[in-house]
Amino acid sequence: MGEIKVKEKDIVVPGDILATGMDCLPSYGTYRLGDDIRAARLGLAKVEGKVVKITSLSGRYIPKRGDTIIAKIYDVIMSGWLLDTNSAYHAMLGMKEATSRFIQKGADLTRIYALGDYVVCKITNVTSQKLVDVSMRGPGLRKLEGGRMIEVNTHKVPRIIGKDGSMVTMIKNATNCRITVGQNGLIWVSGEPDMENIAIQAIQKAEAEAHTGGLTDRIKGFLDKNIPKEAQEKNKAKAQQESSNEEESRTFDRDNKFDRDNRFDRNNRFDRDKK
Amino acid sequence: MAYTKRIDGRKKFDELRPISAKTGIIQRANGSAMFQIGKTVAYAAVYGPRELHPKFMQNPKKGILRCYYNMMPFSGSGDRVRPGPNRRAKEISMVTEKSLLPVLDLEQFPNSVVDVFIEFPQTDAGSRCAGICAASMALADAGIPMKDLVSAVSVGRVDDKIVVDLDYSEEAYEGGPVADIPMAVIPSTGNVSLLQMDGEISKEMLIEALEIGKKKLAEIHDAQRKALKEKYK
Known part of the structure; x- marks a missing residue:
């Protein structure tokens, strides 16, 4: 019969035996070696019935779809911006996803987001090779100024x-x-x-x-x-x-932040609305 | 003259030097650790997983590990050590990397790199073993997924005695043949991930030395685990 060897919220180290017996199940951060379930990372043990998992305490960020992150613009390319996500992978912000506004062909993208700007954005997709796409269309997603x-x-x-x-x-x-x-x-x-x-x-x-x-x-x-x-x-x-x-202020924020130079802004609102 | 008493005053031939270990000592690193055994001190800092450049080095199947072994200028007992990569340091960096890779699961980080910098402010033999111990603790501290820690110690023979954890005076013993065998073991499986030798030893003595070494490694493994848990007390 299996036995769980750790208590809830115990600190475990890679290689520690968390449970023995085939009727216990390994979950996130654990692996099975023979009959034992062992820790595969440093963290807090979490026991849910016969399932053992580990909540990590350390480690860098790994991009995940749906996360709202703060990222830094570190390069501007033809089709948008590249962002430093404070992880092992950079993210790509496409022109269409950058703002609800119309961006003219050949416009200078640094006028919208310059190098070194911080933006709040949402991860829309992460591929198996960790190519990350982000979007800035949504409530609360904006450029950060000051602070x-x-x-x-x-x-x-x-x-x-x-x-x-x-x-x-x-x-x-x-x-x-x-x-x-x-x-x-x-x-x-x-x-x-x-x-x-x-x-x-x-x-x-x-x-x-x-x-x-x-x-x-x-x-x-x-x-x-x-x-x-x-x-x-x-x-x-x-x-x-x-x-x-x-x-009130939120809507105001969104309308004012982007593309101060583009005079066609307001006229082109319908462009987005039509879609 | 036979080797009857250990030069540094240790009571037994299979006794380790005093160990102290700590984690989370370098603020800016993603993970860090210190491992001291006797007068040998190793500091390891882990950075990453982070983006790998030049791009041709990237592996789309899994992340890569890079280790750097470096002795600081006055860390040896003799002359100033020229810092930076030399032939010896490059070799030790390579074997350190290979001794750690079997436990690491870097498949979750394709195209990225995990850098491990191991520095030695002072050494008294057994530095690659101390480096591996420190590096495996630092990797765990950095939250890198790994199956187990790696524990390492040197075993060997001095004259007709089998000894564990040789210090420099034993390595340089001139009264008889000496063998220095650094070994690293993955505790959960008992697999050996590093085994090198300098000197001469018979087959029987080698097997016996490795058996004793494996037993003593349990003490080192305990010290490593304790240090990792200590950080969150």
Whole structure:
């Protein structure tokens, strides 16, 4: 009869025996050797009945379809842009996917996204050879201007975002910063300089303590301690005001960001709508 | 004069030098580790998987592994070591790579490369073994999918005694024949992924030395596992 040798949330190292016996099943991050199930990577053990898997704790980002990431433009080619995705593979942003606007034939693409710009984009396809396609047509997908970029462990991103974005919303509201978290571990923070600092510290604290419990309370405590009382009040009021305006500003953002040089912009809206 | 007592004062002929190991010591690397055995210290840093250039080196079936073994200028006990790749370092880089590849699963990263840099601030024999131990810990720390760690130690003979983990004074022993046999083993299967030899030894002694070596490697494997788990305590 099989026996599971690890407890939930045990830290396991490659080669560790997680379970013995053929009635236990290997899942993500594990493999079978003889009768044993062993760990194939460093991480936290997860036991679901007779199935054992591993949640990774470290490692670089691997592009996955459907992920929203923050990427950097590092080359401009005939048909679009090449993006650095903070992974082993670059991504391709096609002209059609870059903006809802009309781009004239032969237009200078650097006027839309220049080298070194950061953009929020969504991965639409990843091939077996890891050719990555991204799109910027969708809500919240835009070029990032100003602010600061920090890098965190991509496996800690879900913890930083929190359940339904609870953690990041809390930091946003407390510091009155705009924060965008990419699945690839890049985080953009923009606000008042000293509030940016606190937001970044809070995010880094969340990253460092991601594998421990009661994280939200500790981050809340950290924010309360570090933000002066009057600033807290002010940020709270602003956050409330902004959340009521949010929908409006989002649409505004989208309409204004792209292709400032193309005067045919507005006239060509129908071009997209027809499709 | 027979070899009756170990020169560095170790009690037994199959005793290892004191080991200390740590992971996650180099911030900017994707994974890193330090492995010290006696006076030999190895630091390993893993970068990647990352994009591989020049493009012709890319393998569309799986990622490749590149190891760099480097002794720092004053890491030896003698003269200044000229840093950078020399014939010896290139060979050791190559055997390190080959000893690690059997456990790595790089098929998930086609066209990419995993770089492992192994630096030695000080050495006292057994550096390639320390390097392999450090590198396998650093690869695990970097989250690279791998079947097992790799543990390595040198065994051999000094005069008529079989010894484990030779230091430099034993390697340079002049009172009788010496053999130095670095070996690396994959603990889960017991497969040997590195076996080299310098010196002379009989068949019987060699087999016995390898058996003792395999037993002692369990201690090294434990130290490696402990160090990896320590980071998340």
